[in-house]
Amino acid sequence: MYTQSFNVPDQAGQKTVAVTPSTEDAELMARFDARIDADGRIEPQDWMPEAYRKTLVRQISQHAHSEIVGMLPEGNWISRAPSLKRKAILIAKVQDEGGHGLYLYSAAETLGTSRDQLLEGLHSGKAKYSSIFNYPTLNWADVGAIGWLVDGAAIMNQIPLCRCSYGPYSRAMVRVCKEESFHQRQGYEALLVMMKGTQAQRDMVQDAVNRLWWKCLAMFGPPDADSPNSAQGMRWGIKRISNDDLRQKFVDATVPQAKVLGITLPDPDLKWNEARQHYDYGQIDWQEFWDTVEGNGPCNKERLATRVKAHNDGQWVRDAAQAYARKQQERAMKEAA
Amino acid sequence: MSATIDYLLHLADNAVVLGQRDAEWCGHGPILEEDLALANVSLDLIGQARLLYQRAAELKGDGTTEDQLAYFRDSQAFRNYTLLELPHHGALVGYAVADRDYAATIVRNFLYSALMVHVWDALQTSADSTLAGIAAKSLKEATYHLHHSRDWLVRMGDGTDESHARAQAAVNHLLPYTEEFWTVSPAEAAAVEAGVGVDVRSLRGAWDALVNDALAEATLTRPQVRGYVPQGKVGLHSEHLGFLLAEMQSLARAHPDGCW
Amino acid sequence: MNTTALKEWPLWEIFVRSKQGLEHKHCGSLHAADASQALHMARDVYTRRQEGVSIWVVPSAAITASNPDEKGEFFDPAADKIYRHPTFYEIPDEVGHM
Numbered sequence: 001m002y003t004q005s006f007n008v009p010d011q012a013g014q015k016t017v018a019v020t021p022s023t024e025d026a027e028l029m030a031r032f033d034a035r036i037d038a039d040g041r042i043e044p045q046d047w048m049p050e051a052y053r054k055t056l057v058r059q060i061s062q063h064a065h066s067e068i069v070g071m072l073p074e075g076n077w078i079s080r081a082p083s084l085k086r087k088a089i090l091i092a093k094v095q096d097e098g099g100h101g102l103y104l105y106s107a108a109e110t111l112g113t114s115r116d117q118l119l120e121g122l123h124s125g126k127a128k129y130s131s132i133f134n135y136p137t138l139n140w141a142d143v144g145a146i147g148w149l150v151d152g153a154a155i156m157n158q159i160p161l162c163r164c165s166y167g168p169y170s171r172a173m174v175r176v177c178k179e180e181s182f183h184q185r186q187g188y189e190a191l192l193v194m195m196k197g198t199q200a201q202r203d204m205v206q207d208a209v210n211r212l213w214w215k216c217l218a219m220f221g222p223p224d225a226d227s228p229n230s231a232q233g234m235r236w237g238i239k240r241i242s243n244d245d246l247r248q249k250f251v252d253a254t255v256p257q258a259k260v261l262g263i264t265l266p267d268p269d270l271k272w273n274e275a276r277q278h279y280d281y282g283q284i285d286w287q288e289f290w291d292t293v294e295g296n297g298p299c300n301k302e303r304l305a306t307r308v309k310a311h312n313d314g315q316w317v318r319d320a321a322q323a324y325a326r327k328q329q330e331r332a333m334k335e336a337a
Numbered sequence: 338m339s340a341t342i343d344y345l346l347h348l349a350d351n352a353v354v355l356g357q358r359d360a361e362w363c364g365h366g367p368i369l370e371e372d373l374a375l376a377n378v379s380l381d382l383i384g385q386a387r388l389l390y391q392r393a394a395e396l397k398g399d400g401t402t403e404d405q406l407a408y409f410r411d412s413q414a415f416r417n418y419t420l421l422e423l424p425h426h427g428a429l430v431g432y433a434v435a436d437r438d439y440a441a442t443i444v445r446n447f448l449y450s451a452l453m454v455h456v457w458d459a460l461q462t463s464a465d466s467t468l469a470g471i472a473a474k475s476l477k478e479a480t481y482h483l484h485h486s487r488d489w490l491v492r493m494g495d496g497t498d499e500s501h502a503r504a505q506a507a508v509n510h511l512l513p514y515t516e517e518f519w520t521v522s523p524a525e526a527a528a529v530e531a532g533v534g535v536d537v538r539s540l541r542g543a544w545d546a547l548v549n550d551a552l553a554e555a556t557l558t559r560p561q562v563r564g565y566v567p568q569g570k571v572g573l574h575s576e577h578l579g580f581l582l583a584e585m586q587s588l589a590r591a592h593p594d595g596c597w
Numbered sequence: 598m599n600t601t602a603l604k605e606w607p608l609w610e611i612f613v614r615s616k617q618g619l620e621h622k623h624c625g626s627l628h629a630a631d632a633s634q635a636l637h638m639a640r641d642v643y644t645r646r647q648e649g650v651s652i653w654v655v656p657s658a659a660i661t662a663s664n665p666d667e668k669g670e671f672f673d674p675a676a677d678k679i680y681r682h683p684t685f686y687e688i689p690d691e692v693g694h695m
Contacts, residue, residue: 071363075364080588082588083597084407091363091380092376094376098373098376106625197595200595314368322604322606324495371638374637
């Protein structure tokens with residue numbers, strides 16, 4: 001699912017180090033640039049500048065981490081899903097997020113970083129993931145609202161990435177996007193059904209949307225003016241559309257859907273601008289966004305600690321399978337001898 | 338008719354309770370690949386439960402729905418095996434908490450699917466043709482669940498010292514609960530009589546063979562079982578089912594007029 | 598018995614045949630301790646939506662890939678062999694489809 005501005009630096013104070021290229025590098029660089037300019041694809045074994053590789057590993061792994069941390073807010077409602085049908089849909093959806101994480105980790109691994117190394121980045125708190133998952137899911141409508149709004153926002157972000165310059169990443173995104181359209185539709189439909197139910201159900205939907213709306217807008221990342229890495233990402237074809245443009249696209253698509261649903265989006269400044277042919281919207285609280293990205297949102301510690309615990313608790317299981325595989329190999333070798 | 342309904346509820350409750358338990362791992366699995374695999378098991382089980390509840394509701398014919406059967410019956414009305422409602426850890430009272438142990442999950446899934454491959458196989462010729470159809474579909478799923486859990490059982494048993502110890506502890510803890518498989522409840526007896534159900538006692542030899550074979554390959558020992566025989570399928574459960582249902586049913590019951 | 602922490606599970610490349618009659622196509626990779634486990638995990642990871650009727654798994658380490666630096670000598674020499682293609686030959690219209 002989900003992605004925000006995957007150009008958020010992993011660690012505060014990180015800066016790009018300029019390296020003077022050798023002549024040979026300059027030649028390779030020129031070829032690389034030419035391919036990017038021709039909208040060609042870069043494959044794992046191709047030469048690529050170190051900064052491109054690093055940026056990709058950071059972006060893809062942030063994306064993968066978002067998927068697996070993103071399993072938790074919705075997973076919170078699996079045991080309490082109010083009907084068996086919704087329970088099955090939710091399990092399938094959360095499972096898909098896990099699958100997306102897996103596809104993305106695999107894509108990142110083609111760049112020479114192992115999944116263990118990537119997970120180490122997440123578990124140590126060094127690597128970032130989408131800020132949206134650091135908010136609690138407080139009522140059942142949150143599940144529908146996440147599907148509609150968060151996955152909706154994610155799709156906006158991810159469709160352009162299907163054309164990104166790095167082959168394995170773009171192929172993973174094609175697979176992800178195919179599966180993702182089910183996510184947004186199931187969420188919106190779940191809310192539609194609730195809106196036709198009792199007043200208490202309608203209140204749940206409105207409450208969930210009130211809590212999530214601004215976080216979704218922030219999810220697209222800081223305004224273009226404050227996104228220092230964006231230009232380089234655009235240049236390299238690993239970011240295709242700017243944060244602000246995607247955010248606007250999302251607002252424009254969502255307002256009519258909210259109307260059909262019969263809920264109010266919690267922004268008094270939200271109105272159609274005839275001149276711009278877009279909806280205007282209010283001020284996003286960027287302080288809160290950065291607080292959350294930096295680890296100080298309402299659920300950061302719970303989310304991260306839960307991932308770490310699952311990984312540590314699973315160590316003996318992974319070890320068992322590997323020990324067994326080794327023994328089997330040894331037995332086969334003995335038999336052959 | 339009521340014999341068929343009771344029997345369907347037994348099968349459906351089994352599936353929903355184990356589906357609920359296995360889904361607890363979603364997002365917490367030992368590795369991402371396995372997280373996805375176990376979610377598939379859960380999805381199969383919940384799918385089975387839905388079909389079985391739907392059939393039971395249809396036979397009741399009073400407008401009951403699958404969700405009323407799953408969400409608005411109390412624990413005494415549930416007819417699942419006690420084995421399936423236990424938390425994923427060793428023996429503890431109902432309100433105790435402990436870490437989930439993947440060995441308990443795997444051993445339970447193995448013991449249950451080793452039974453269900455035979456149950457579903459036999460039910461393909463049930464006098465209730467809907468149930469026979471559900472059985473044919475569920476047989477494929479159970480066969481996969483058996484494969485999955487057996488594979489892991491062997492890997493754990495014949496893996497590291499720790500995994501061996503955990504697997505053996507889970508077998509020692511859970512195997513006694515399977516004694517319930519071989520008692521015949523009034524609902525089962527009536528269903529067998531009507532040609533709808535299968536006499537589980539006739540499956541014991543085949544189940545024993547599967548279990549002994551897997552335990553041997555896993556270098557695990559089969560403990561002696563004595564004493565209390567659980568009676569979940571007649572509605573006498575452990576302390577754990579009440580908590581499982583309290584959680585599962587909470588939202589549906591808080592909004593009995595809601596539509597989802 | 599060695600119970601100290603082991604390295605992570607090896608990586609496998611997954612190939613799925615989407616339907617009978619079509620070739621197996623590379624669809625991604627995953628981690629598994631051994632081949633049989635890789636096969637089962639591939640089923641759960643890559644065929645959740647009926648994407649396949651057959652799966653191959655191959656250890657990623659077993660793949661030998663052509664070197665991108667040799668792309669020129671590897672593939673360019675085929676470029677001028679246009680006579681290998683049917684459209685190279687002109688056949689009178691009255692002959693019909695050939």
